[in-house]
Amino acid sequence: MEFRKLTEHVNYFDGVVNIGYVQSGDTGLLIDAGIDDSTVKKAVRYLRENEFPLTHLFLTHAHADHYGGAAFLRKKYGVITIAPKFEAAIMENPTIEPLYLSSGNDPLPETRNKFLEGPPVKIDRVVEEGTVQIGEVEARMITFPGHSYNQGGLVIDNILFAADSYFGPEYIHKHKIPYITDSSFHEASLHKLLDLKVLGAVPGHGVFEQDFKKTVRTNLDYYEKLTEYMKEWIREHGEVSHEELVAGMCRAYGVETQHVSAWLLYRTAVTAFANGLMRNGEVTFFIKESRLFFSLK
Ligand SMILES: [Zn+2]
Incomplete structure (x- = not known):
């Protein structure tokens, strides 16, 4: 995982699942927490070594590869957890994912693994689309339904943390049929991305691009x-x-x-x-x- 600086305040750790980091004054905000404790520990180690603050954690959506390390972070470092409505409810009750994937049947033990169900994490603050003040960081949350019910991306300093609203091309080719929940909602979210005026975007899976709209169009074509x-x-x-x-x-x-x-x-x-x-x-x-x-x- 490499720490990549994008603007004075905005950075991200690149990885299989990217983790954003925004610092402003005494506020240190992580965006997503990786799939497990060991993944997020690597990010925290870097922040500690460089004396960066760590006070808040925004979780974009309730997929275990994005929130699996969250409970550890909250317990160990007392970070204030923030998430979009509905996604928050699932992260607090993570068996809901294997439950809904099992069409509502009580999930079989085979479905209760770290890919579908992270450790439950209490969400301190539930947010809706619009301006969100996170300590000294001013962010705008935008919802991108279609990959998960109420996934939220954040715009900070004109950089978009896009969560899984679009995927890097490698991710699409690896998965062949990428995970979405409704193609009409997902495509509407891709068009929402095309209308955004930002300086660039960090997807959940893939690399930061200034010209991310080209990748969004590739997603739409696919x-x-x-x-x-x-x-x-x-x-x-x-x-x-x-x-x-x-x-x-x-x-x-x-x-x-x-x-x-x-x-x-x-x-x-x-x-x-x-x-x-x-x-x-x-x-x-x-x-x-x-x-x-x-x-x-
Ligand atoms: Zn996801």
Whole structure:
């Protein structure tokens, strides 16, 4: 993890999941906490060695790779935790993620791992979209739904901490069908990014870019192609069961997994595109022989 300075106040630790750091006067604000204690400890060690303050932690959304180290930080350093509404509720009750991925069934032990469920963390302050004063740091929170229900990014000093509102190209190619919860909401969030006037952005996964809008457009192109492929697939088959759609899209995109946790994430990601098409009125659903089917409208 390397510490990268972006402006007088704004920095980030680059990593598999980036961790932001903003300092103003006596306020030291971390943005996200990595997947576990050992990840965030590396960032804290650097801050201590350089005598940077550490007083606050903003958590962008309730995915364990972003908040897994938060409970440790709050307990050990007494940081004030801040998060968007709804995401905060999940981080305080993190079994909700394996629960919702399991369609509401009590989650099986195989789904209760550090990738889907971080240690519970008390959120001291719940915030909504708009200006947020964090100690001596003035930030603007912007919500980016579509990857998680109420994910929040922060603009500070005209730099956007974008959370998982868009992904670096390597991340997309690694995951093939990136995790989203509704493609229509996610695409609306990508357009929201294109309208923003900032000097650059740090995504949750990827590198800081001044010209991040180019990457956002690459994301949009990728999702549009995936959506077209799904529509074509449904058109060819006439009607497709939910199970066939998940299996067919995973096969087409070269996704292979034996792990139930990963499979649950892909099931949600594929369903996100079907839901987006339904929300846009292009696809409809019906129940036949106790199965959920999709067809074009
Ligand atoms: Zn995420």
